Amino acid sequence: MIFRRKKERIVKEVTILGAGYAGLRALRALQEKQGSFHITLVDQNDYHYEATCLHEVAAGTQPKEKITFPIKDVVKGSTTFIQDCVQAIDTEKQEITLANNAPLHYDYLIVSLGFRSETFGIPGAKEDALQMVNIETAEKIHQHILAMMAKYKETKDKNYLKLVVCGAGFTGIELVGSLVEARPRYAKIAGVQPEEIEIYCVEAAPSILPMFNDDLTNYCLSYLDKWQVKLMTGKAIKAIKPNTVVYQDGKEDTDLAELQAATIIWTTGVSGSEVITKSGFSERRGRVMVNEDLTDPNHANVYLIGDVSAVMDKESNRPYPTTAQIATKMGAHAGENILRQLAGQAPTPFTYQSQGSVASIGNTHAFGVVGKGSKPMKGYPASVVKKMIENKSLLELGGFKEVMAKGRFDLYH
Numbered sequence: 383m384i385f386r387r388k389k390e391r392i393v394k395e396v397t398i399l400g401a402g403y404a405g406l407r408a409l410r411a412l413q414e415k416q417g418s419f420h421i422t423l424v425d426q427n428d429y430h431y432e433a434t435c436l437h438e439v440a441a442g443t444q445p446k447e448k449i450t451f452p453i454k455d456v457v458k459g460s461t462t463f464i465q466d467c468v469q470a471i472d473t474e475k476q477e478i479t480l481a482n483n484a485p486l487h488y489d490y491l492i493v494s495l496g497f498r499s500e501t502f503g504i505p506g507a508k509e510d511a512l513q514m515v516n517i518e519t520a521e522k523i524h525q526h527i528l529a530m531m532a533k534y535k536e537t538k539d540k541n542y543l544k545l546v547v548c549g550a551g552f553t554g555i556e557l558v559g560s561l562v563e564a565r566p567r568y569a570k571i572a573g574v575q576p577e578e579i580e581i582y583c584v585e586a587a588p589s590i591l592p593m594f595n596d597d598l599t600n601y602c603l604s605y606l607d608k609w610q611v612k613l614m615t616g617k618a619i620k621a622i623k624p625n626t627v628v629y630q631d632g633k634e635d636t637d638l639a640e641l642q643a644a645t646i647i648w649t650t651g652v653s654g655s656e657v658i659t660k661s662g663f664s665e666r667r668g669r670v671m672v673n674e675d676l677t678d679p680n681h682a683n684v685y686l687i688g689d690v691s692a693v694m695d696k697e698s699n700r701p702y703p704t705t706a707q708i709a710t711k712m713g714a715h716a717g718e719n720i721l722r723q724l725a726g727q728a729p730t731p732f733t734y735q736s737q738g739s740v741a742s743i744g745n746t747h748a749f750g751v752v753g754k755g756s757k758p759m760k761g762y763p764a765s766v767v768k769k770m771i772e773n774k775s776l777l778e779l780g781g782f783k784e785v786m787a788k789g790r791f792d793l794y795h
């Protein structure tokens with residue numbers, strides 16, 4: 383599609399798919415400059431959500447309104463926003479198929495469609511466990527937990543009081559922390575003492591959070607222990623059946639045991655959007671190994687950023703972990719590279735230096751490493767840093783208005 387303005391200037395069409403961390407940061411970079419281009423932003427929702435806080439909505443410790451803001455608040459100038467679901471991308475025709483609107487043509491494309499839950503083909507994981515991938519699924523988890531507590535009150539069946547988190551990675555541990563925080567409220571509904579609500583976390587690896595040093599991991603473990611969380615490491619999940627986790631409990635594949643619970647939440651890992659898989663990109667688990675400038679190896683006008691891309695860390699010789707932090711940096715870089723291409727210049731390579739990572743366990747406890755030197759931090763100071771990171775991200779994507787409305791200022795506890 384070629385748009386012609388009054389002076390017959392040829393206007394290039396820049397399309398951004400996905401208004402998450404990567405997409406909104408790219409939008410900001412592009413909107414900051416004026417030129418012969420028009421931007422179309424597509425998202426299935428009319429709001430942006432902070433995916434890093436989904437566990438809080440799932441546990442019910444934050445309402446969805448606290449971690450969302452309307453996309454229209456950040457759409458400026460002549461940018462068009464289309465609320466629709468992207469079905470597929472045809473990189474040869476330079477066309478995007480949408481569920482409810484006519485196909486879109488692009489000259490430059492930014493694909494930032496984010497993550498989906500990875501079940502690794504484990505039977506029943508998709509059907510019989512609750513997923514936590516967006517606002518809708520996070521709210522579903524919360525409503526489910528409340529309904530199970532009410533059922534316990536009615537039936538006195540203890541399985542209704544059991545909450546199982548599958549996976550003790552960053553997301554699983556953060557979710558466990560929020561469930562612990564919400565436990566007194568659940569207990570009130572069920573009519574029991576908070577400690578009667580049993581929280582399990584089942585993990586295949588022999589230990590948790592290998593990216594942190596022993597001191598930080600032990601800090602986390604000591605709290606899980608204090609909160610009577612039943613951490614089951616070295617237990618590979620083999621199947622999920624209705625209200626049942628089947629796991630390996632011994633050396634042989636056939637040494638199986640079952641854990642019964644009415645709430646089973648799946649957080650073992652993520653892969654990139656299925657649109658990537660369906661659209662014929664050269665991908666693995668929904669992620670494309672992009673060029674140094676973040677473009678698709680086969681198309682210099684297609685950028686893949688955030689959780690749909692893999693960028694090699696030359697130091698470790700492994701791709702960087704997919705995080706909101708790197709997604710935001712990629713967004714800024716992709717936006718700037720398209721501006722360079724529009725000006726007839728070559729795009730530049732993306733460089734990245736992690737600023738660290740901090741995991742929260744509930745609202746008032748956190749631990750992790752911060753700054754370029756990866757300085758270890760735990761407890762109250764780490765929890766303040768975590769909230770400041772979230773506020774900074776909100777400022778970058780939504781501006782001052784959203785920070786004032788949705789920011790985390792409950793720093794003293």
Ligand SMILES: Cc1cc2nc3c(=O)[nH]c(=O)nc-3n(C[C@H](O)[C@H](O)[C@H](O)COP(=O)(O)OP(=O)(O)OC[C@H]3O[C@@H](n4cnc5c(N)ncnc54)[C@H](O)[C@@H]3O)c2cc1C
Pocket residue numbers: 399400401402403404405424425426427430431432433434435436437466467468469494495496497514515552553556655657687688689690704705706707708709739740741
């Ligand atoms: C509970 C949890 C805690 C986390 N904690 C941290 C943390 O502390 N620090 C950190 O750095 N990272 C964290 N992460 C990871 C981080 O959230 C992701 O890496 C990040 O969200 C990726 O950003 P993105 O822009 O690529 O995708 P997303 O944020 O997932 O955005 C994708 C966007 O695309 C839209 N979309 C998807 N499919 C379609 C479609 N077919 N059509 C139209 N629109 C579509 C979605 O609505 C969404 O707006 C956490 C993740 C989770 C789940």
